[in-house]
Amino acid sequence: MTEKLDENFVKSLVVIALGIVKGKSDPYELVNGAMEYLISNKEKYMDHPNIKAIAVLKMKGLFIDEIRKNQKMTSMTDDEGNDLQVIDEKQNEISERIGLKDETKKVLSAIKTMSEKCQEILMLASEGMSMQEMQEVTQVKSLGTVLSRLSNCRKELKGLVA
Amino acid sequence: MIDETKIMQYADGTLPVEEHEEVKKAIEADPKLKELYNSFQETGDLLFKLGNEIKSQPLPKNLQEKADIIKTWKKPVTKEFGSFNFFGLFRIQYAGVAAACCLMFVAGFYADTFISGKNAKSGNEVIALNQSIDAPKDLKFRGIPKEDEDLSTRVTNLYRYFNQDQFIQDINSTIDNLEINEEFETSLEDNDGKRVKFLLVENFNANGNNCKKVAFNEPLKLSESDQGTDVTLDICKINNNYEISSINLSK
Numbered sequence: 195m196t197e198k199l200d201e202n203f204v205k206s207l208v209v210i211a212l213g214i215v216k217g218k219s220d221p222y223e224l225v226n227g228a229m230e231y232l233i234s235n236k237e238k239y240m241d242h243p244n245i246k247a248i249a250v251l252k253m254k255g256l257f258i259d260e261i262r263k264n265q266k267m268t269s270m271t272d273d274e275g276n277d278l279q280v281i282d283e284k285q286n287e288i289s290e291r292i293g294l295k296d297e298t299k300k301v302l303s304a305i306k307t308m309s310e311k312c313q314e315i316l317m318l319a320s321e322g323m324s325m326q327e328m329q330e331v332t333q334v335k336s337l338g339t340v341l342s343r344l345s346n347c348r349k350e351l352k353g354l355v356a
Numbered sequence: 357m358i359d360e361t362k363i364m365q366y367a368d369g370t371l372p373v374e375e376h377e378e379v380k381k382a383i384e385a386d387p388k389l390k391e392l393y394n395s396f397q398e399t400g401d402l403l404f405k406l407g408n409e410i411k412s413q414p415l416p417k418n419l420q421e422k423a424d425i426i427k428t429w430k431k432p433v434t435k436e437f438g439s440f441n442f443f444g445l446f447r448i449q450y451a452g453v454a455a456a457c458c459l460m461f462v463a464g465f466y467a468d469t470f471i472s473g474k475n476a477k478s479g480n481e482v483i484a485l486n487q488s489i490d491a492p493k494d495l496k497f498r499g500i501p502k503e504d505e506d507l508s509t510r511v512t513n514l515y516r517y518f519n520q521d522q523f524i525q526d527i528n529s530t531i532d533n534l535e536i537n538e539e540f541e542t543s544l545e546d547n548d549g550k551r552v553k554f555l556l557v558e559n560f561n562a563n564g565n566n567c568k569k570v571a572f573n574e575p576l577k578l579s580e581s582d583q584g585t586d587v588t589l590d591i592c593k594i595n596n597n598y599e600i601s602s603i604n605l606s607k
Contacts, residue, residue, distance in 0.1 A: 209410045236429065295409060349399075
């Protein structure tokens with residue numbers, strides 16, 4: 195079915211963005227960037243059958259760009275030669291801003307300690323995507339890989355929140 | 357040996373029906389698989405809650421403005437594709453319907469694409485559909501955008517309108533002659549008098565029975581806030597007559 199474009203579409207992107215930012219960026223800024231891109235390319239994408247996948251791929255691109263920029267920033271070191279983590283505090287603020295319940299916050303925190311692949315796929319699952327949609331967004335070639343990745347990540351998550 | 361991903365899909369309700377029996381037996385026979393199944397159910401619930409809770413948060417002003425912009429791009433799905441309006445009739449009937457009605461389901465409800473209804477212990481579910489359904493503990497309605505969202509209203513409205521016996525009577529003699537993706541009608545009309553069209557989606561086998569998946573050809577408007585629910589029916593031939601084995605709702 196064609197994606198319905200409304201507030202819920204944007205909220206879905208926020209959920210997915212939380213899996214992309216990996217605790218290193220503001221998910222809302224990422225969604226905002228993707229939305230700006232879609233709006234400025236309205237004629238190109240307004241009839242696209244899977245506009246969510248376009249938005250997700252754009253968010254990934256924006257995140258990579260941001261990381262590259264921040265890598266330049268974090269090349270600054272402290273007195274002991276350690277990289278400065280200039281964006282972690284911002285992430286803490288985001289967790290609070292989202293205003294999740296304690297139990298849910300615990301789940302999100304656990305996910306953020308996991309591998310990048312797990313963070314991504316678990317947030318896609320959390321958004322309610324089907325396996326096929328996850329495959330499209332993650333650009334994994336095989337549906338079996340998506341299934342086994344999700345299965346393994348959920349087992350790991352269970353261990354973390356137990 | 358059952359693949360773990362099958363257990364996960366079974367726990368989520370996304371495993372193809374024809375594989376249910378094999379996986380169910382394996383789970384029943386192996387405590388480790390049972391534990392794994394429970395674990396997948398638990399993480400399914402956790403992820404579902406996480407997604408819903410994040411989505412329940414208001415958008416920042418700048419994103420809300422962009423959401424308002426893209427809303428104008430397309431007509432709502434219900435209008436763009438047309439829809440069957442099952443909501444108006446409900447409002448008319450609601451005040452007048454007093455008698456309780458019970459409906460039997462072989463496999464329970466499936467909600468949305470990610471996670472779905474849990475198997476009934478007895479193989480049957482009985483739901484009083486003239487009442488708001490507080491999802492029983494052993495029948496989970498997952499995949500709902502918000503916990504307080506109107507799944508029970510949507511299910512209720514569907515069944516206030518959709519006469520299962522009439523539907524079966526209408527299709528019993530003709531459905532075997534249909535090709536996949538072929539459209540067909542029954543006597544069912546929506547609240548606006550529009551004849552409801554169905555689509556034969558697939559043929560499959562479940563527990564040795566010949567089954568068919570049938571989809572309403574357009575999204576259904578099942579409540580005031582419903583922007584369009586896709587509904588499919590699984591029907592299986594038992595003793596030479598088709599019966600509805602499950603109803604699948606997804607947004």
